[in-house]
Structure formats: C-alpha cells, structure tokens
Amino acid sequence: MYKDQIIIDGLQYCKWDRDYFLSLQKSGITAVHVTLVYHEMARETLTRFAQWNKYFEQNSDLIMPVMNMEDVHKAKSTGKVGIFFGAQNCSPIDDEIGLIEVMRKQGLLIMQLTYNNQSLLATGCYEQNDSGITRFGKQAIEEMNRVGMIVDMSHSAERSTLEAIDISSRPICISHANPTFAHDALRNKSNEVIKSLASRGGLLGFSLYPFHLPNGSACTLDDFCEMIAKTADLVGVDHLGIGSDLCLNQPQEVLEWMRNGKWSKAMDYGEGNASNSGWPDDLSWFKDELGMENIYNGLLKYGFKEKEANQILGGNWYSFLKDGLEPKS
Template identity: 55%
Template sequence: MIIIDGCQYANWSEQIFQEMKEGGVSAVHVTVTYHEDFRETVENIADWNRLFERFSNYILPGRTADDVRRAQKEQRTAIIFGFQNCSPIEDDIGLVEICHQLGGRFMQLSYNNQSLLATGCYEDNDPGITRMGRQVIAEMNRVGLVVDMSHSADRSTLDAIEISKRPIAITHANPKFWHKALRNKSDEVLKALGQSGGMLGFSIYPHHLKGKSQCTIGSFCEMIARTAELMGVDNIGIGSDLCQGQSDSVVEWMRVGRWTKQIDYGEGSASDAGFPPMPSWFCGNRDFGNLVKGLQDYGFLEEDVEKIMGGNWLAFFEKSFGPA
C-alpha cells in the first residue's frame, strides 16, 4: 500500500520528517505559498532546497509519479510543491511555466477571496472564472500544473472543471452534505469533479469536520463511503490539511495575509482564533495507520482502501504532472 497526503503545511523539521517515515508516508503535497508573490515563493523553494540537502535520508523532491515510487522504495517521502493561491504568477502568465519548472505541481486559482483568476469561497458573489483565468488554465494544462479549487466558490469551480482540458483537483475539502462549512463542496461540484476524472482529497482540519475536533473516525469513514457513492471510489483520496507543529501566528497569516488591516477569523471566531485541536485519531504523520484501520473496520474492500490511501493520487500524478 502506498500512502500519499494531498495537502500539508507543517512546521517542517527533522522530527516531522522522521514521523513521515514512521507513518509510511511516500508523498506529501506541501504548501509553498499562501499570499507570497513570485520572489517570495522562490525564497520558500530555496528554503526547501536546503531541507532536501540537509535531510536527504528522509525526503526528496517530488516532480513525477516515478519520484513517488522511488520514495516508497527507499522509505523516504517525496515532497510535491503546491501554491494555495495564484499570487506567485502575479499578473504574468509567463510565470506559470516558470513555477512548474521550479517544481510546482498544484496551484489554486483563488484563496478564499476574489483573485485575478477566480472567486474564493468567502466572497458573497461568484462571477466565475475571469478572462485571465481562462488563459491561465490553458497554460497550466499545457505545462502540467494542476488546477486546484480547494478554496474557490462553486461557480468558479464548475467553470474550471468545464474549461480545463485536463482533470482538476480539490486537494483538501469535504462534502457539504456532511458538514456545511464554507470551504466544503456541494453535491453538484463533487459530481462534476468525479465525472471529469478529477480528484478530491478529504480534509481532517477540524473546521471542515462534522463534530470538529470531536469527530470520530467512524463518522469520517462514513463520509468517505457516501462520497464514493456520489463521485466514484477512483476519484477520492486524503488531503489532511495537517498543520503539525505550527503556531497560531501562522493561521493568522493564512487568513489575513496582507489584504486587510482587520483580523479575519475564517471559520474560527474571536474566542477560537487559533488552530483547533486535531481529532484524537489523527494528530500527526504517524497516524495514517489509524485511517487505514478505520476504512477497513467500516467495511471498505482492501483494494479500495489502497486506492483511497494513495493509489488514486499516484494515478492522478501520472497523468497530470507532465506536459500535455
């Protein structure tokens, strides 16, 4: 069985890399950018290059599906770069290819707010993909940079699914039928995503969970089963959104960036402004085995457990990361 996580933003350290190894995690899509511009994104990638050099016994750059297979064989973790915003390309479509050349493999078209490309899920009005957005999607398709709509609103997401010539991803979110968080996705979006061959990564971030930090693994696995009925078992995986070891100042940066002088609490509140506690069954990278057991105990076929835990992501990487 291969284990792949479709989204993390941990406070990266030797301890966390060691936990990935102990948890048998062969690949993680890591967030390199929230609000950073191109130069700042390059600086973050330079930081990762130093980590690759320093901790080469644990991690390696993940740019292809074969890199992930190599990581599994060598009991290391392939690190796949992604951008949770389109800010790295600024207003220059030529930077799409550069971001791919630097190792980027996923880019969200918006992060909660309206962007030059698409509408975020916190906006009141969603006019859909913009003129520039259509051009950028075409360029992302050409080079092999996956369109990610995790933080985007419904119309923009449906537009992206229709416009994109290659399957898109929602790397970290859950169905709205299970928990009505702003970030979670409607049945219409999930059906369209599945029919187009796209991928959904299930989030374990408590604000996206029914019962939040008290969510049980049984409830989580029931949600996975119901979603599989809606969009197919071949189109789902894990995208934990794990922020292991991060301070509360990081979640403030995620929500506020530089776009406002006011505090934005996202799906938290003034009395619950920081990172919420993770569910007891998933607190870090050692805990993927709990997910495997939970799916098995719920009654999933072993072949479907293997697909959900990483097989589907690997197949998606195979068809998505190279040029069209």
C-alpha cells in the first residue's frame, strides 16, 4: 500500500509556503530533498537556512528537518513531511574546502558539483568542453566523502560525471535526470553514465520536469513507467528513485534566476528558447498531491512488483541516504 511506505522525492523546488506544506502532507510523501540554493554563495546560503528555520518554526505541525534516517522515521510516525537540503551548485562553499563540513553541520546533505556551467570543482552539462574534475574538485569530493555530504552530478557533463563516480570513495547520486535513450537532452544521462553510477552503488532519480521527458509536457504516465522499466533492464531496480524536479507555483523570475544566476548579461534560456522562455506546462498526472501515488499505481499497472514500486518510490533513496550521510569515523 502506498500510504504505508516511506516515500521520498529526491528533488523539489516549489514555492514554499504553508499551503504547499499542506499539499505535501496530503501527498503522502515522507521526505523531500529540497533545493536550498542554486547560485547563492556561503553568506547568502546562511540566509536561506535562516528562512527555512522560520518555516520549520511556523509550520512545525506539518514539516520537520531531516538530518538522518531516524528523522525520516520520526516524520513518518508523526505524519509530518521531512525536509532535507541540497545545493544545485557548489556556490555555498565559495572557494573554501573547510566550508563543506560547516555547511554539512548546518544541514546541507547533498551538493551538486556544478550547475550547467563550469564550476571550481567540475564541468557543467552546457559547457562545450568538459575538462573533468578539477584539482579543488578532487579534494572537495574526498572531503564530502569524509563528512557524509552526498555528491550529486545531475547538472554535470559526461566526463566530469564519470570521473566523480570513479574518484568518490562512496556512491554518488544523479538526483534528478533521465536517460538519454528516453529523451536526448544535454541534461540527461548516457547509458555509460547510468551503468557506471549503478555499478558503484549510486542512485538515479527520474525527473518529471517536462524538458527532460519524452514528448515534454505530453509525456504519459505509461511513457514514464516505460522509461523506468527500460532503465531497470539496464541496471536493475535497486539504484532507481524519483527526483521529480517539481517547481510548482514559482514565478518566471525564479526560472530566470535558475538559468542566469548572476553570471549572464544576456538572457540565457536554459532548456527553453526565446520563443519558449517560460515554465513548461505541468504533466496532467504529476501536478498536485496525487503525483507520487499516481506513479506508484502506474508502476504496478505497468507490471512492477509491489516491492519494486516501494523501492523506486522511496526505499532506494532511504538505503542510499542511510549509508551516504554517515560521517566516516
């Protein structure tokens, strides 16, 4: 039964407010990986943490912070939604390796090494040339491994991603992206990457962002389940989860912040273009509190066993996080 399971959404960036927290609670989701920052550097990241502390204080009947898997169980048993944080770029550590531990202690559990562009650590998926993991990047991965901060390569380029998988002594994740075989986009991942990721114990979270899906906003639930099934044929089900990339109720300016940060004078349209510059239309079957349950039921209907659906909807993320967040002793 869906409602008895631990359900984990491996990435969201919705407009956070009490209405949305109520909707999250109704959705049956146990815990969500929330994007805390896109391009914010260390000082601005503190303000984001402060804003979330206020959300927790003012909505303590609906949400709670998650630092470990005990907190996930506590969220489940109290009917609250657990929130754990990640950064979509390495901007929160500025240029300082010691900030990895500082940010980890503050509650940043996951960090992407890049967001589309070249960073101090690695190359993003929109760069023409991928030079792989940098000198700082190698030390940063080692430090992230030490303190139990999970490496996320969702927005990274191919070579950098393969190198990160190889360099990291602990499994890494691609929290929100799809296989290129389902939809050819710079943000999606090759079979080589997915196989390498899985062979090292990593996790792939399937994205529901229309730009990452076959047929975009017209992608059907059946198309989505077919993509999962084909990926399971490639690497088995143990390494698959959901990272919905759900961005509900966000204004255009947030999309522009995600795409342009402070780096671009010209408007960058990311996965869109000048004539299609807005948020994509929502999927009809993944736009409200029924979304995750729709996927669960879709998987069963498609032929997945209940145990497999449980794994994909949360069990795999749970196991992955449990191992990955433990600091090395």
